[in-house]
Amino acid sequence: xxxxxxxxxxxxxxxxxxxxxxxxxxxxxxxxxxxxxxxxxxxxxxxxxxxxxxxxxxxxxxxxxxxxxxxxxxxxxxxxxxxxxxxxxxxxxxxxxxxxxxxxxxxxxxxxxxxxxxxxxxxxxxxxxxxxxxxxxxxxxxxxxxxxxxxxxxxxxxxxxxxxxxxxxxxxxxxxxxxxxxxxxxxxxxxxxxxxxxxxxxxxxxxxxxxxxxxxxxxxxxxxxxxxxxxxxxxxxxxxxxxxxxxxxxxxxxxxxxxxxxxxxxxxxxxxxxxxxxxxxxxxxxxxxxxxxxxxxxxxxxxxxxxxxxxxxxxxxxxxxxxxxxxxxxxxxxxxxxxxxxxxxxx
Amino acid sequence: xxxxxxxxxxxxxxxxxxxxxxxxxxxxxxxxxxxxxxxxxxxxxxxxxxxxxxxxxxxxxxxxxxxxxxxxxxxxxxxxxxxxxxxxxxxxxxxxxxxxxxxxxxxxxxxxxxxxxxxxxxxxxxxxxxxxxxxxxxxxxxxxxxxxxxxxxxxxxxxxxxxxxxxxxxxxxxxxxxxxxxxxxxxxxxxxxxxxxxxxxxxxxxxxxxxxxxxxxxxxxxxxxxxxxxxxxxxxxxxxxxxxxxxxxxxxxxxxxxxxxxxxxxxxxxxxxxxxxxxxxxxxxxxxxxxxxxxxxxxxxxxxxxxxxxxxxxxxxxxxxxxxxxxxxxxxxxxxxxxxxxxxxxx
Numbered sequence: 203x204x205x206x207x208x209x210x211x212x213x214x215x216x217x218x219x220x221x222x223x224x225x226x227x228x229x230x231x232x233x234x235x236x237x238x239x240x241x242x243x244x245x246x247x248x249x250x251x252x253x254x255x256x257x258x259x260x261x262x263x264x265x266x267x268x269x270x271x272x273x274x275x276x277x278x279x280x281x282x283x284x285x286x287x288x289x290x291x292x293x294x295x296x297x298x299x300x301x302x303x304x305x306x307x308x309x310x311x312x313x314x315x316x317x318x319x320x321x322x323x324x325x326x327x328x329x330x331x332x333x334x335x336x337x338x339x340x341x342x343x344x345x346x347x348x349x350x351x352x353x354x355x356x357x358x359x360x361x362x363x364x365x366x367x368x369x370x371x372x373x374x375x376x377x378x379x380x381x382x383x384x385x386x387x388x389x390x391x392x393x394x395x396x397x398x399x400x401x402x403x404x405x406x407x408x409x410x411x412x413x414x415x416x417x418x419x420x421x422x423x424x425x426x427x428x429x430x431x432x433x434x435x436x437x438x439x440x441x442x443x444x445x446x447x448x449x450x451x452x453x454x455x456x457x458x459x460x461x462x463x464x465x466x467x468x469x470x471x472x473x474x475x476x477x478x479x480x481x482x483x484x485x486x487x488x489x490x491x492x493x494x495x496x497x498x499x500x501x502x503x504x505x506x507x508x509x510x511x512x513x514x515x516x517x518x519x520x521x522x523x524x525x526x527x528x529x530x531x532x533x534x535x536x537x538x539x540x541x542x543x544x545x546x547x548x549x
Numbered sequence: 550x551x552x553x554x555x556x557x558x559x560x561x562x563x564x565x566x567x568x569x570x571x572x573x574x575x576x577x578x579x580x581x582x583x584x585x586x587x588x589x590x591x592x593x594x595x596x597x598x599x600x601x602x603x604x605x606x607x608x609x610x611x612x613x614x615x616x617x618x619x620x621x622x623x624x625x626x627x628x629x630x631x632x633x634x635x636x637x638x639x640x641x642x643x644x645x646x647x648x649x650x651x652x653x654x655x656x657x658x659x660x661x662x663x664x665x666x667x668x669x670x671x672x673x674x675x676x677x678x679x680x681x682x683x684x685x686x687x688x689x690x691x692x693x694x695x696x697x698x699x700x701x702x703x704x705x706x707x708x709x710x711x712x713x714x715x716x717x718x719x720x721x722x723x724x725x726x727x728x729x730x731x732x733x734x735x736x737x738x739x740x741x742x743x744x745x746x747x748x749x750x751x752x753x754x755x756x757x758x759x760x761x762x763x764x765x766x767x768x769x770x771x772x773x774x775x776x777x778x779x780x781x782x783x784x785x786x787x788x789x790x791x792x793x794x795x796x797x798x799x800x801x802x803x804x805x806x807x808x809x810x811x812x813x814x815x816x817x818x819x820x821x822x823x824x825x826x827x828x829x830x831x832x833x834x835x836x837x838x839x840x841x842x843x844x845x846x847x848x849x850x851x852x853x854x855x856x857x858x859x860x861x862x863x864x865x866x867x868x869x870x871x872x873x874x875x876x877x878x879x880x881x882x883x884x885x886x887x888x889x890x891x892x893x894x895x896x
Contacts, residue, residue: 223860496890496891496892498883498886498889498890499883499886507876509874510871510873510874510875510876511874511875511876511892512876512877512878513570513875513876513877513878513879513887513890513891513892513893514877514878514879515877515878515879515880515883515884515886515887515890516879516880516882516883516886517867517878517879517880517883520864520867520878522876522878524857524876526857527856527857527858528857528858528860529854529857529858529859529860529869529871529876530859530860530861530862531859531860531861531862531864531867531869531878532860532861532862532863532864533862533863533864535863536845536846536862536863536864537862539845539846539862539863540860540862542845543843543845543860543862544843544860545843545858545860546860
């Protein structure tokens with residue numbers, strides 16, 4: 203018996219204001235070469251490409267980013283794109299993909315704006331997740347929780363499911379610092395990496411059970427849609443009426459079939475400039491510079507400039523970004539506030 | 550009897566690399582509006598203009614800065630300019646001016662790149678200095694020494710000369726930190742503000758006594774020079790051969806006729822970005838911004854940008870300067886190293 207293929211479902215949404223001014227509405231985070239030479243989107247595609255058991259990718263994106271997606275897909279034989287007429291969050295986006303696949307296809311849902319340092323470990327975890335998905339589980343990638351981060355969701359490990367993973371005992375989205383510290387001390391929690399595996403049919407069943415309206419509207423949007431080459435366009439009016447809800451809230455927190463696979467693969471959501479600095483190669487002083495830069499007596503400084511020379515003296519734990527007519531200078535701790543700056547929020 | 554007039558002798562030399570990248574070789578520090586709306590040069594001229602007892606200024610500058618000088622002199626009736634064929638430091642520059650004035654004219658030698666917050670106090674000190682100069686003293690402005698700065702010269706106050714000032718017991722140029730601390734604790738020392746008053750004839754006598762070669766060569770350069778409208782051009786070949794020495798070393802440290810007048814006038818040499826920050830108007834958080842800037846959770850931050858917006862988060866005691874294709878970010882403590890940056894030193 204041939205196993206059903208793993209179909210990478212790559213989600214390209216979001217505006218990425220937290221990496222402003224490099225990430226802008228016109229060219230957001232997935233399409234920028236933030237770590238290494240590839241863009242985050244290209245790296246996401248490449249992680250699943252030409253690997254045994256993986257089918258060509260199915261990309262879900264908005265019309266605004268379609269040009270970036272198609273340019274960066276490059277030579278990806280068999281790749282398909284679903285063009286969202288509007289942004290309705292991940293539950294609806296994943297439903298569109300599930301409805302375009304055979305029911306027994308294993309969807310590997312991947313955000314396109316994360317960094318994974320160890321693609322081989324990713325593929326091992328993906329195969330374990332796919333195996334559980336074929337048994338009917340809705341599987342999350344559980345990232346080892348190394349610090350009491352309050353910006354992530356936490357997955358509590360339940361009983362083991364064979365050698366492959368664990369039941370997910372519960373989801374806790376963005377706990378406060380005290381709870382997060384408790385989770386780290388407990389040791390039985392993992393971060394929700396936002397990567398999921400499930401059969402298309404299983405997902406649609408669970409969506410119909412817990413969010414019947416979203417499931418029905420997505421089905422109608424696909425039924426009323428049309429194909430155009432490798433692009434599929436759902437019905438715009440129907441799709442626009444769907445509730446905007448994340449897959450975490452709509453399905454993963456409600457299903458009785460939640461599981462997780464541990465994934466130790468150098469994951470980062472590159473959630474802000476501080477996280478990007480951590481993912482970058484750094485010199486012995488902890489500095490990382492792209493573009494023309496001179497650093498004197500600096501430690502743990504990130505410099506990124508698209509043209510002007512940056513000269514820095516005496517700084518520690520500071521991020522400097524020059525992009526066009528914007529200059530950002532922030533402490534690493536302040537990086538989480540970047541999205542609230544006038545420049546970032548008024549794009 | 551009519552008192553001899555006070556002739557402002559304004560020295561415009563130097564490259565000002567310590568305020569790079571705003572101050573550049575093509576438009577150095579004196580010609581920039583660094584504090585308030587006027588340039589430092591304009592403010593220097595204005596401090597002496599139209600005040601009782603002050604003659605029109607005599608500016609000594611190099612050919613490279615002549616266009617700036619003449620543009621910024623604007624309507625200054627009677628102003629004269631001596632164009633140095635090369636830069637030979639302050640002893641030679643002042644000698645040129647002295648040789649172009651009547652022997653009993655009181656020269657008030659003013660650097661053109663300092664800031665004086667209280668021009669009225671400056672004029673009071675200038676008249677006291679001029680009165681001593683008419684008695685044959687070579688007078689320094691003594692700035693109240695408020696901190697053990699190692700970048701300044703120190704003047705030790707000797708016995709009082711009437712109500713006007715004091716003999717200068719000795720000069721100490723740029724002491725180490727321990728000595729500077731001792732001077733502050735002693736209380737009998739003032740900073741040398743680089744502003745001097747003396748009769749032209751007295752200065753030339755003292756120069757001839759202590760540096761006869763400089764005196765003779767300056768006299769020959771003037772004798773071989775030529776007038777061109779309001780400009781005077783000394784003989785280039787003769788002038789180029791003069792020793793390059795500061796007036797402090799050549800004359801003020803050697804003369805037996807050194808005096809000082811206390812000058813409490815909000816003086817700053819704007820010697821680096823930190824000093825400029827201190828001279829600028831600041832908000833209640835100690836921040837000062839020129840150009841488009843958004844500061845979030847910042848304290849004692851200076852932002853200066855000639856175009857791009859600067860967004861800053863969480864910084865304390867940091868200077869950010871954007872000028873053309875250069876971006877400088879430095880701690881205030883690091884500001885003293887700016888002149889050594891590649892960008893500053895390779896102009």
